[in-house]
Amino acid sequence: MLLQLKNISKGYGEQGSHNFRPVLENLNLEIQKGEKLSIVGQSGSGKTTLLNLIGTLDSPDFGEVFFDGKNLTGYSKKELADFRNQHLGFVFQLHHLMPQLSLLENVLLPVLPQGKVSKEQKEWAENLIKRVGIWDQRHQKPSEMSGGECQRTAVVRALINKPELILADEPTGALDEKNATALSELLIQLSEEENLTLITVTHSSELANQMDKRYTLRNGKLE
Template structure:
């Protein structure tokens, strides 16, 4: 059921809380947090190490569930969905770029990019055909058959970005996409991200420590004491 209150938002967290238990102690990481991501916008989430940025991204991406509150993806509350329903919705509407790329080591660059389509049921040959223009777009047409171990850090991150876009998602969630790269490569990857955003109008949520990266995005938020403040 579409929820009319979320109109315009491709992704929304409403009154979300998340705690972790550590021995006797309960760690309240997110407290009644709200966030709305509008179609096509770019958004930075900043905050100290351990403030809960990855926790929030995992909840937004349906990789983990909040203790309370709701996550709306394209109008549907994903928190009550069964695992297979959630996986299907995530596959169609969301892309994810992990902090350490999470490419499958035994598969080539193009096979990694094609993987979300194969999971969706497309024949591997067709999936490769759809993956190829994305690898070209990120400048890796000469590296399609390389496995991740034979790619540089920046190249791996570009493969991960291509993979996150292959299913034409409404929104891509990126956890420190430039975090492990040298300054020049980080600037190139950021430029690529912004170019894709302009061309495809896909919304992007970037977790970043880098104020220069954040300065290039539409909105900036700081995660402190479990809540987001607009900067």
């Protein structure tokens, strides 16, 4: 098992106060290595909250998150940052690329804190950029690229550290149908080729249907 959520509860506002808003309640989830799963649910049902907990960008009020058998609950901020950098790749609805950097520079950004970019890393990045079809745009800035090209860049950036787990929050949400389909196919294909585990929040039933498992988040739980 790669990931396990045990009795997770999370809400916003002060516990016990009248404006406390429970979002996740006693939620459980187990994910095997290499599995691809989708999470659907109404707007405001807590999908992003759940993904943020899985990605250790936020912590639960109650419950525990295990990754590869390790309990992440007691990790310090620094340990969590290292953990994310080593094991996780994130793709958001909006690409969050740096506007002043080129496509290639944006892709290499996550490996820069490790010092000099190695030959292997550069080759891996170039190989991915070619595979997703944006090689000709590699010196362009995000403002000079289409929405689909920016999202493909974000996917490559998420893969640059060879993560085991990709977390994608409505990755096709800002794209038209054609680009959304292409990006979905890309995510699935890369996950299979690299034996990655993929968790994607999506409104697209087309994408959801191509995954191994499909969960709906409702009333704070996964069904």
